[in-house]
Amino acid sequence: MRRFLLVTIAAAGCGWAVPAQAEWFKGNTHCHSEVSSDSSTPQEELFGWYKSNGYHFVVMTDHNRYTEAAVLDGLRYRGEVLVDDSFLIVPGEELTNGSQHINGIDIPRRLEPHASISGSFERIWEVGGLPQLNHPEYNYIEAREITEEIAELNGSMFLEVYNSHPIVVRRSGPSSEDIWDGVLSAGRRMWGVAVDDAHTLPGGETPPGGGYIWVDAESLTIPAIIDAMDRGRFYASSGAEIADFQYTSSYYEVDAPGATRIVFLGANGRVLATIEGAYGSYDIAGDEMYVRARVESPAGVAWTQPVYLSDLPDNLPPTATIEVDKATGEAPLFVTLDGRGSSDPDGEVVTWRWNFGDGTEGRGEIIAHAFTEPGDYSVELTVFDDTGEPSRATQRIRVVDGGANNGANNGANNGANNGANNGANNGANNGANNGANNGANNGVGDGNNGGTNNGVPNPPPPPATNRTASSDESCAVSPHPTAAALWRLLTRR
Numbered sequence: 001m002r003r004f005l006l007v008t009i010a011a012a013g014c015g016w017a018v019p020a021q022a023e024w025f026k027g028n029t030h031c032h033s034e035v036s037s038d039s040s041t042p043q044e045e046l047f048g049w050y051k052s053n054g055y056h057f058v059v060m061t062d063h064n065r066y067t068e069a070a071v072l073d074g075l076r077y078r079g080e081v082l083v084d085d086s087f088l089i090v091p092g093e094e095l096t097n098g099s100q101h102i103n104g105i106d107i108p109r110r111l112e113p114h115a116s117i118s119g120s121f122e123r124i125w126e127v128g129g130l131p132q133l134n135h136p137e138y139n140y141i142e143a144r145e146i147t148e149e150i151a152e153l154n155g156s157m158f159l160e161v162y163n164s165h166p167i168v169v170r171r172s173g174p175s176s177e178d179i180w181d182g183v184l185s186a187g188r189r190m191w192g193v194a195v196d197d198a199h200t201l202p203g204g205e206t207p208p209g210g211g212y213i214w215v216d217a218e219s220l221t222i223p224a225i226i227d228a229m230d231r232g233r234f235y236a237s238s239g240a241e242i243a244d245f246q247y248t249s250s251y252y253e254v255d256a257p258g259a260t261r262i263v264f265l266g267a268n269g270r271v272l273a274t275i276e277g278a279y280g281s282y283d284i285a286g287d288e289m290y291v292r293a294r295v296e297s298p299a300g301v302a303w304t305q306p307v308y309l310s311d312l313p314d315n316l317p318p319t320a321t322i323e324v325d326k327a328t329g330e331a332p333l334f335v336t337l338d339g340r341g342s343s344d345p346d347g348e349v350v351t352w353r354w355n356f357g358d359g360t361e362g363r364g365e366i367i368a369h370a371f372t373e374p375g376d377y378s379v380e381l382t383v384f385d386d387t388g389e390p391s392r393a394t395q396r397i398r399v400v401d402g403g404a405n406n407g408a409n410n411g412a413n414n415g416a417n418n419g420a421n422n423g424a425n426n427g428a429n430n431g432a433n434n435g436a437n438n439g440a441n442n443g444v445g446d447g448n449n450g451g452t453n454n455g456v457p458n459p460p461p462p463p464a465t466n467r468t469a470s471s472d473e474s475c476a477v478s479p480h481p482t483a484a485a486l487w488r489l490l491t492r493r
């Protein structure tokens with residue numbers, strides 16, 4: 001769930017292609033009343049059933065017949081007007097001819113079906129509606145035919161990936177979901193819808209309720225529902241429920257309480273990942289073309305909308321930030337280098353690499369380093385985000401000669417005493433890089449050079465008396481531990 005928080009925050013500030021809206025509304029975009037020649041359901045009974053069964057909106061789609069919005073808005077069920085703050089009826093029509101059935105959703109008047117799919121789509125767009133290609137299996141329409149028909153078209157369009165009418169499913173050949181993947185793989189964007197295509201009430205042969213969509217819209221108004229559908233901010237279902245789906249250029253994430261399996265699919269229906277459970281996050285590799293998810297549950301299946309990788313905003317790079325407890329001082333200078341302020345606007349920083357500028361390197365969010373020789377050092381931090389994109393920051397460290405005024409005495413003492421100790425201590429205790437380098441340099445250098453100009457002293461002296469663990473722990477977790485505290489923490493391991 002952590003990632004959902006990140007996405008939500010980013011969505012507010014950065015304008016994702018598909019920002020989450022306020023609320024989810026349940027609807028059906030395909031059903032028939034007695035206005036159709038093949039149904040005898042009174043409109044008020046039909047919509048009364050939907051409203052009583054948790055739906056927020058329904059599109060009236062009789063075969064080549066249109067019911068005016070004013071009539072739909074005035075329908076009464078058991079004495080009450082159906083359309084109110086909690087329920088909408090959207091005018092529409094199923095443009096029906098022998099070879100294809102196409103719904104015009106939210107159209108202002110009856111339209112004549114065109115002989116071609118593209119012709120009917122264009123008629124629907126011309127009057128401000130949304131076209132939906134119905135039950136391709138029933139009409140024996142293949143992916144290639146759809147792809148060719150819509151190749152030159154630009155606009156939002158929908159394909160029934162599921163229709164619960166019992167005669168629309170073909171027993172052999174590609175399923176509606178296969179056809180959907182075929183169209184998507186040709187680079188043609190169609191959003192997938194699920195419908196019930198009801199021609200009867202419950203108890204009849206083609207009842208309502210078998211397929212539906214949940215739309216994430218700003219409000220329950222026709223413009224808001226149409227706008228969310230237009231942008232693909234909805235999912236289709238035959239019974240499975242999804243709490244949310246989100247994506248960035250890094251991952252596609254589905255949260256579906258009650259689901260037993262989440263399958264992520266890419267071009268040509270290739271299974272990218274199968275996750276057993278109710279939550280799944282797929283890390284986008286970059287070669288999928290598009291990513292969508294199918295959610296399986298004991299109650300049915302749900303389909304989220306595809307995202308094309310080419311439609312996603314590019315990855316936003318991370319920012320590297322270095323904080324130090326000191327930037328200048330006498331040699332040897334012990335510095336705490338803290339990279340925890342580094343951040344990534346659309347993911348997270350996962351790797352911190354340090355180049356101390358003295359020929360040594362290190363890794364980790366926060367690290368202690370001893371600069372043993374006077375000089376100006378440029379410390380470089382490189383961070384990598386979860387897509388592998390790097391960012392760099394540098395920090396100057398100035399180390400001045402601390403040995404000039406005490407070379408003789410200190411040199412002699414330190415050289416004698418510390419050479420051996422430092423070499424042993426540092427080498428043994430101080431981690432792979434520091435240990436090896438410091439051990440070798442300090443131990444050998446001190447022994448040889450003691451008394452010349454800088455007998456290099458110990459790392460911060462270990463506490464004279466053993467401190468309690470609790471006081472050390474409090475140092476370790478403070479936001480800016482001192483170098484000495486960090487040193488103790490590191491050497492204790």
Ligand SMILES: [Zn+2]
Pocket residue numbers: 094101134135
């Ligand atoms: Zn039909």
Ligand SMILES: [Zn+2]
Pocket residue numbers: 030031032094197
């Ligand atoms: Zn129909």
